[in-house]
Amino acid sequence: MLDLNRGLGSLVFALISVLIYAQQEPFFRSPEGLSLVSTDLHIHTVFSDGAVWPNIRVDEALREGLDLISITDHLEYQPHQADIPHPNRNRSYDIARDHAKDSELTVIKGAEITRSMPPGHINAVFIRDVNKLLFPDDAKAAILEANKQDGFVFWNHPNWEAQRPDGIARLEPLHKELIKKKLLHGIEVVNFTTFSEEAMTIALENDLTIVGTSDVHGLTTWDFRISEGGHRPITFVLSKNKSVEAVKKALFAGKTMVWFKDIIIGREEHLSKIIKANLTASSISYNKDEIIAKVKLKNHAATPFHLSYKGLYTFHEDSSVFIIPPHGEKTILVKTLERKTSLELPFELLNGITGAKKHLTFSLLTQ
Ligand SMILES: [Zn+2]
Ligand SMILES: [Zn+2]
Known part of the structure; x- marks a missing residue:
């Protein structure tokens, strides 16, 4: 009897959850003829210096209503290697993708190429094989390989105080070269808790896609006070539809809006829509x-x-x-x-x- 009650209880709870989920309003209404796809393209797990297993990243994203995420563990920085040795750098993606299998969430493959400045940290997403990006002594070779795999490549936290003590994002000759050769496609104007107006100017002057990410290492609910109504930084892609191909195409075309704290950031034409x-x-x-x-x-x-x-x-x-x-x-x-x-x-x-x-x-x- 007790078990039956419990069973009924959890069934009712599940039904209520489904109803609440179904009634949840979207963060933003999509402009006419477009899908507004919510993404976080910069996330860590225990497979680099994050504190959680990839499953948790999927569950967080689902609870927070995201459409698409990329797990981007550091390729080179592996502080948990003694406990979690993983010669296969695709592993965190594989686990997350399997966990998300029967859900609405899309997981794409990614990695963080981790260097001192320049070029600093660079994310490559929509790539095919993370292992092939391992060039410990040559950042450019990793970026070239990411491009060879048709990846979307963006500059992470160009304002990071560990690499820019004044907090000012500025281009080095290497960045200019990467932009000129179209090997760098986007830049984070928002990373974790920071917003960089200088990065925004760099994006607009160099035709780079405006990106904002959580770069989360701990739990999103603690870092972004989700239970108190907060949210992680989200990049919305103004895409033709929700397919991976369409989202990737729109990202390359710079069609994004970043939602950070209470502000929205983006090119005028997109914010207007x-x-x-x-x-x-x-x-x-x-x-x-x-x-x-x-x-x-x-x-x-x-x-x-x-x-x-x-x-x-x-x-x-x-x-x-x-x-x-x-x-x-x-x-x-x-x-x-x-x-x-x-x-x-x-x-x-x-x-x-x-x-x-x-x-x-x-x-x-x-x-
Ligand atoms: Zn980084
Ligand atoms: Zn990172």
Whole structure:
């Protein structure tokens, strides 16, 4: 009887979990005609200097609603080697992929090429065989091999204080050479808890894909306070669909947005599409005998929108700067001076970063 009760209990629990999972709103609505694929392309396990088995990385990603991850253990830095010797450097990927087999999560193969500056640490993802990237004395050879395997190659934490004591990301001649030869395709503007405006400038000036990753070594729930509503840095790929080929193609084409703490970071054209899909305005209405327009703004995303109004009107209950909470809404009262049937409201998104000290500007149309 006890066992039966327990069985029923866990069945009910499972059903509730499924219902909650099914009702979970996406982090962001996808722009029309596109899939917004959530990724973390920089993750460690015990197979380099991480603290957890690859299974846990898969479970974390599933719990956190990610679509695609890459386990990128250090090729050369192997502090657990005495306890976990593994001549096969594809092993952490194999375990994670098997664990994710019957789930919605895609695991792709990756590695971190680990060097002093220059070039510093470089991630290679979408590769075929990690073992072939082992060139302990020649970073360039590993990068060449990653390219030979059609990998997507990006520069990790160019602002890392262990390699850049001033925290400033800057290009060395070797990076310029790699960019010129199209051997380097992306750069982390966000790594773990840091954001680099200098890396953002490097990305925009050199046509590199903007990437943000967790670079997690411990548990994501502790590092990013998941239980308190936090989230790891996520790179969203604006992809044609969710297939690995389409995601890879979009990454090479630089079609990304990074979600870091409360801010979104990306090229203007991509953030414009995201805001269009995730911030909407109702039609306007007036109370009898008044010419103060009522407009309801709705945020469909999991991040707040910090808005600064740039137009000529003034508001009846707010200043020109206000916040719409995640998945929330806000009604603004616009003093339009004459009765209108629709409004075009120009805004700056203060937490939408399109460049160093630059924020997204856009116009919101009422329905
Ligand atoms: Zn690193
Ligand atoms: Zn790393």
